[in-house]
Amino acid sequence: MTKDDYFSDLNEKERDIIVYKGTETPFSGKYNNHFDAGVFICRACKNPLYESNSKFDSGCGWPSFDDEILGSISRHKDFSGGRERTEICCNQCGGHLGHVFHGEKITEKDTRHCVNSLSIQFKKYNNLSKIYLGAGCFWTVDAIFSNTKGVYMSQTGYMGGNIVNPQHNDVRLGKTNHLEVVEIYFDEEIISLDSLLNIFWANFDSKNLNKRISDIVSQYTFAIFYNTDEQKEIIFNSINSIQKKWGQSIDTQIKKSGDFFRAEEQHQRYFMKNKINFRS
Numbered sequence: 001m002t003k004d005d006y007f008s009d010l011n012e013k014e015r016d017i018i019v020y021k022g023t024e025t026p027f028s029g030k031y032n033n034h035f036d037a038g039v040f041i042c043r044a045c046k047n048p049l050y051e052s053n054s055k056f057d058s059g060c061g062w063p064s065f066d067d068e069i070l071g072s073i074s075r076h077k078d079f080s081g082g083r084e085r086t087e088i089c090c091n092q093c094g095g096h097l098g099h100v101f102h103g104e105k106i107t108e109k110d111t112r113h114c115v116n117s118l119s120i121q122f123k124k125y126n127n128l129s130k131i132y133l134g135a136g137c138f139w140t141v142d143a144i145f146s147n148t149k150g151v152y153m154s155q156t157g158y159m160g161g162n163i164v165n166p167q168h169n170d171v172r173l174g175k176t177n178h179l180e181v182v183e184i185y186f187d188e189e190i191i192s193l194d195s196l197l198n199i200f201w202a203n204f205d206s207k208n209l210n211k212r213i214s215d216i217v218s219q220y221t222f223a224i225f226y227n228t229d230e231q232k233e234i235i236f237n238s239i240n241s242i243q244k245k246w247g248q249s250i251d252t253q254i255k256k257s258g259d260f261f262r263a264e265e266q267h268q269r270y271f272m273k274n275k276i277n278f279r280s
């Protein structure tokens with residue numbers, strides 16, 4: 001296929017961005033606030049460009065990624081707009097994606113691919129399961145499960161409260177009735193829900209939970225939000241067996257999942273970003 005073949009089906013708006021190197025209005029694109037598990041492919045030629053677990057919220061108004069799928073992107077010096085920037089293009093069709101920046105220190109990789117939503121297309125991973133776990137502050141839960149084999153992606157957020165788009169300061173003080181939870185996408189061919197729960201209990205026994213939350217407010221308890229009845233059964237069986245093992249009952253909220261609000265970017269991968277060993 002020639003480049004023109006790749007571009008022949010684009011509509012006018014897509015063509016303005018992808019072929020003529022335009023820039024969509026900030027905060028206008030459909031993927032700016034999109035944080036689901038899957039892959040972003042080139043809108044024109046379908047080349048896989050970014051895994052969704054490299055996406056972050058830079059606040060700039062365009063989808064931001066701190067890593068690319070190896071070999072998928074080409075870089076070019078761009079002197080337009082009176083300054084030097086690095087343009088990024090799809091390595092297969094040459095379509096314009098946006099620009100890449102370094103040194104902003106927003107994520108650990110210190111890289112921001114600033115990409116137009118119109119240049120990309122999201123393909124959801126349908127083979128992944130999803131569960132929400134809470135154990136007080138979500139930083140530690142995120143640190144553990146983002147490094148667990150079989151977990152594709154984890155992100156911190158809020159669930160179970162009574163307003164939309166809650167902010168951390170309000171949640172922390174119990175003003176919104178939300179719980180701090182971590183959304184975990186995992187591949188059951190690599191790790192089962194039961195194994196994930198065993199990791200959860202092993203890291204958050206009730207003694208430690210109480211110790212860590214000296215500023216006790218009601219939202220700091222164990223919480224598990226399930227998506228299916230099958231998950232619910234696995235969760236209840238897991239709690240029964242861990243209660244027998246510990247010889248005590250565990251105070252855990254178990255509910256059907258509701259709206260998940262992704263936490264502010266500074267609360268994602270908190271310990272990695274702040275270079276803190278969470279086990280200390």
Ligand SMILES: [Zn+2]
Nearest residue numbers: 042045090093
């Ligand atoms: Zn392409």
